[in-house]
Amino acid sequence: MDDRLLASVEAAVAALPENLSLRVRLADLLVHAGRPGEAVQHAAAALAVDPGYADARAVMGRALAAAPTMSAA
Known part of the structure; x- marks a missing residue:
């Protein structure tokens, strides 16, 4: 996983949080980066x-x- 790509898409989502396709792309990248909890938040x-x-x-x-x-628990 290219950390620069992930950081770039994170910045894009921060700038355009209403852009659903960017948010879903970020979620997909997060799954592949081993960060499924964060991915769930963005997909949700x-x-x-x-x-x-x-x-x-x-x-x-x-x-x-x-x-x-x-x-x-």
């Missing part, structure tokens, strides 16, 4: 705006599958 933000956004749903699925299992 996109799905809150457009629940039918297929790419966001796909990335959410990958992020949840990659996330560590939560244990009950």
Whole structure:
């Protein structure tokens, strides 16, 4: 994973938080960077705006599958 690419897309999302395709791209990059928790947050933000956004749903699925299992406290 190229950290410069990830930083660039993070900056783009910060500048244009309403851009769903950028947010979903960031979520996808975060999954591949081993940061599924952050990816879930970005995918969820996109799905809150457009629940039918297929790419966001796909990335959410990958992020949840990659996330560590939560244990009950």
